[in-house]
Amino acid sequence: MRDLLARAEAGEGISLEETASLVAREDEAACRALYEAACRVKLRYVGNDVYLRGLIEYSNICARNCLYCGIRRGNGRIRRFELGLDEILGAAALAEEYGYGSVVLQGGERRDGRAVELVDEAVRGIRKAFPGLGITLSCGEQSHDVYRRWRESGADRYLLRIESSSRELFRRIHPADSDFDERLAALKDLRAAGFQVGSGVMIGLPRQTAADLARDIFFFRDLDLDMIGMGPWLPQHDAPLRDDTPETPEKAARRFRLGLNMIAVTRLLLRDVNIASTTALQTLRPADGREMGLLAGANVIMPNVGAVEHRADYQLYDGKPDLDENAAAIRAALERSIARIGGHIAYRTQGTPRHYLARLNRLSEG
Numbered sequence: 399m400r401d402l403l404a405r406a407e408a409g410e411g412i413s414l415e416e417t418a419s420l421v422a423r424e425d426e427a428a429c430r431a432l433y434e435a436a437c438r439v440k441l442r443y444v445g446n447d448v449y450l451r452g453l454i455e456y457s458n459i460c461a462r463n464c465l466y467c468g469i470r471r472g473n474g475r476i477r478r479f480e481l482g483l484d485e486i487l488g489a490a491a492l493a494e495e496y497g498y499g500s501v502v503l504q505g506g507e508r509r510d511g512r513a514v515e516l517v518d519e520a521v522r523g524i525r526k527a528f529p530g531l532g533i534t535l536s537c538g539e540q541s542h543d544v545y546r547r548w549r550e551s552g553a554d555r556y557l558l559r560i561e562s563s564s565r566e567l568f569r570r571i572h573p574a575d576s577d578f579d580e581r582l583a584a585l586k587d588l589r590a591a592g593f594q595v596g597s598g599v600m601i602g603l604p605r606q607t608a609a610d611l612a613r614d615i616f617f618f619r620d621l622d623l624d625m626i627g628m629g630p631w632l633p634q635h636d637a638p639l640r641d642d643t644p645e646t647p648e649k650a651a652r653r654f655r656l657g658l659n660m661i662a663v664t665r666l667l668l669r670d671v672n673i674a675s676t677t678a679l680q681t682l683r684p685a686d687g688r689e690m691g692l693l694a695g696a697n698v699i700m701p702n703v704g705a706v707e708h709r710a711d712y713q714l715y716d717g718k719p720d721l722d723e724n725a726a727a728i729r730a731a732l733e734r735s736i737a738r739i740g741g742h743i744a745y746r747t748q749g750t751p752r753h754y755l756a757r758l759n760r761l762s763e764g
């Protein structure tokens with residue numbers, strides 16, 4: 399293990415089997431060594447800054463029916479909402495006031511003209527009112543034209559998770575109207591439209607193996623992604639995806655561990671990308687889950703800046719934290735907890751992924 403870690407840290411390239419063996423580590427000492435190596439690589443390639451992105455969950459109306467998700471279209475038990483333009487701009491103003499370098503607009507996937515227009519207006523409005531704020535979209539699969547339009551209106555980044563790079567697993571967790579190749583094509587369209595592109599997977603899905611997860615990391619690398627957002631799969635009471643055996647605290651702890659390991663191994667292999675420490679980690683360990691993600695190699699956190707009013711209707715999974723914490727309380731808690739682990743929050747800077755900047759340089763020199 400020591401030799402393997404040293405080779406990975408030196409950037410020598412390790413095999414798929416070796417990658418899987420790192421992802422699967424469970425013993426405390428080995429995991430600690432893994433996270434420390436990942437943090438050294440983080441320090442060397444992206445520094446110790448933590449970037450905060452103000453998350454605006456603008457709508458839970460969704461045309462998709464993903465088997466794991468609480469806002470799938472088939473869930474008749476939640477109240478559907480869509481923020482108005484003024485509410486979205488208000489949330490962005492809060493992010494600006496708090497010194498967050500960027501905002502993320504995240505909503506259910508819709509391709510109808512009105513939904514596309516709302517996002518477009520929001521992007522143009524934020525760009526005009528807050529020229530220095532980075533704008534990230536997380537609005538699902540869209541046509542190349544829509545991606546281009548949003549990009550031209552001023553959006554910089556786009557998050558679209560592949561959920562699993564295993565075709566078979568992808569098929570098991572999605573209904574027939576979701577298609578792996580279409581998702582892949584959308585990720586390529588995003589790059590062609592000029593976005594900084596992020597993707598990611600769920601970790602600890604039923605019947606997912608360490609080899610699947612290792613292949614996910616190789617997939618990130620092959621796609622040359624700029625940003626990675628991934629977190630443990632969490633059962634959702636209204637969603638049909640279930641594990642073969644009942645949920646236990648031990649299983650949750652194992653998924654949490656796997657989530658940290660995935661962050662660390664992704665940092666070791668991909669070096670200069672931005673990696674988010676996600677809400678799913680915080681869900682499994684509300685006190686310090688996201689902070690542990692930072693200590694395993696992540697460098698981005700996405701605190702909610704939306705109104706508390708709609709939080710309960712945006713439960714992608716059970717146990718989502720901060721249900722009635724307002725944005726100010728969330729910010730104060732994060733400041734304390736990040737200071738506690740020796741992290742440094744970089745305020746008022748967009749935190750563009752080094753990986754993206756390096757690619758731009760190569761292109762302009764090439």
Ligand code: 5AD
Binds near residue numbers: 561629630631632715
């Ligand atoms: N557990 C963990 N993550 C989930 N997501 C959706 N449902 C769940 C769940 N039950 C994640 C998906 C999606 C992102 C917005 O939320 O990966 O891309």
